[in-house]
Amino acid sequence: MRAYTWWSLVAMSSLALAPVGFGIANDELRPPGLPVLVVAAVGAAALRIRFVHQAMRGLPRLPRPRAEHLAGIAGTELVWGYVVLTQPVPGWWMFLPAVVGGAVVLNLVTSARWWTAAGLMLATALTGAVAAAVGTNDPLNPVIAMLAGALVVGVFVALDVVQLWFWDVVAEVDRARATAAELAVARERLRFAAELHDVQGHHLQAIMLKGEFTERLIGRDDAAARQQAAELTELARTALTETRKVVHGYRTTTLTAEVTNAVDILRAAGIAAEVHGSAADVPPPLQQLFGALVREGTTNVLRHSKAQHCVLTMESAGGWARVRLANDGPTGSPDGGGSGIASLRERFATLGGRVRAGRTDDGWFELVGAAPEPGEERR
Numbered sequence: 001m002r003a004y005t006w007w008s009l010v011a012m013s014s015l016a017l018a019p020v021g022f023g024i025a026n027d028e029l030r031p032p033g034l035p036v037l038v039v040a041a042v043g044a045a046a047l048r049i050r051f052v053h054q055a056m057r058g059l060p061r062l063p064r065p066r067a068e069h070l071a072g073i074a075g076t077e078l079v080w081g082y083v084v085l086t087q088p089v090p091g092w093w094m095f096l097p098a099v100v101g102g103a104v105v106l107n108l109v110t111s112a113r114w115w116t117a118a119g120l121m122l123a124t125a126l127t128g129a130v131a132a133a134v135g136t137n138d139p140l141n142p143v144i145a146m147l148a149g150a151l152v153v154g155v156f157v158a159l160d161v162v163q164l165w166f167w168d169v170v171a172e173v174d175r176a177r178a179t180a181a182e183l184a185v186a187r188e189r190l191r192f193a194a195e196l197h198d199v200q201g202h203h204l205q206a207i208m209l210k211g212e213f214t215e216r217l218i219g220r221d222d223a224a225a226r227q228q229a230a231e232l233t234e235l236a237r238t239a240l241t242e243t244r245k246v247v248h249g250y251r252t253t254t255l256t257a258e259v260t261n262a263v264d265i266l267r268a269a270g271i272a273a274e275v276h277g278s279a280a281d282v283p284p285p286l287q288q289l290f291g292a293l294v295r296e297g298t299t300n301v302l303r304h305s306k307a308q309h310c311v312l313t314m315e316s317a318g319g320w321a322r323v324r325l326a327n328d329g330p331t332g333s334p335d336g337g338g339s340g341i342a343s344l345r346e347r348f349a350t351l352g353g354r355v356r357a358g359r360t361d362d363g364w365f366e367l368v369g370a371a372p373e374p375g376e377e378r379r
């Protein structure tokens with residue numbers, strides 16, 4: 001989108017060169033001023049490209065035009081007036097102040113854009129009208145010159161502002177998606193941290209107190225110390241068991257939940273996600289295994305690709321359950337090497353399944369897991 005907006009705005013600089021091309025082609029430019037007008041047209045095109053680049057860099061908008069902006073506008077207005085005075089067909093030259101002035105307006109805050117645009121329209125109209133009124137070389141009618149100049153400048157400014165506004169909207173949406181994805185990850189981390197704290201807080205406090213009590217009993221009542229030590233060991237064992245339960249609950253969920261979470265995260269990152277099939281197609285004993293595959297595949301898409309589109313397919317046929325996650329923006333290793341995928345291959349292999357990761361003939365990257373359904377003969 002950025003490239004489209006950039007090239008759309010820059011392409012309009014060619015209109016600054018149009019008067020020269022039409023003038024030379026139709027033999028309408030008079031030789032004494034031809035070199036000056038060619039230089040002026042090229043300079044106007046260069047100024048537009050420079051000012052558009054300034055506006056697209058993402059820097060804060062200006063409260064008023066800079067000196068170089070005002071100089072560019074003044075220069076094109078002088079050329080416009082000079083052409084009306086000296087050339088037989090000056091109409092095309094009103095594009096010069098339009099293309100430069102439109103690019104200047106893009107660099108300004110909203111409030112400054114309108115008065116700058118109004119001033120630019122007024123300057124172009126008055127310059128054309130005055131030059132047409134005093135010119136001696138069959139000049140434009142002053143009223144026509146005034147209205148045409150103001151209209152062309154107004155249309156140019158409006159087109160430029162609309163294009164940049166559209167780009168700003170798209171950029172803001174992208175920033176919002178990135179922020180939403182970061183917040184989703186942060187919320188999940190906070191949830192896990194809170195759950196771990198709730199489980200461990202009591203146990204750690206109890207272990208500390210019993211440890212201090214046991215330390216005081218040593219040498220005074222060894223039997224009681226041994227009893228407290230045994231209770232301390234059991235308490236630590238309980239804490240370890242509950243910690244594992246927390247981690248287990250954090251790492252393993254139903255395939256339906258994993259698919260829903262994957263789609264939400266991908267879409268929050270600005271990636272179009274499609275789901276074909278249903279998690280219900282995968283037998284319950286295999287849901288945890290395929291949930292891990294979806295989680296690993298989603299992580300790889302976010303970290304190691306420039307995907308814009310992702311397709312998740314779930315199916316069960318011929319006694320086998322299969323899940324495929326594919327994206328259109330692969331980067332890095334073409335065979336999908338990595339510890340996460342290697343771990344998946346080991347887990348699938350224990351059930352007689354297999355995992356395939358790599359690029360397809362159409363340039364996509366796919367992660368495919370397949371495992372025999374319970375009760376089916378392994379193939």
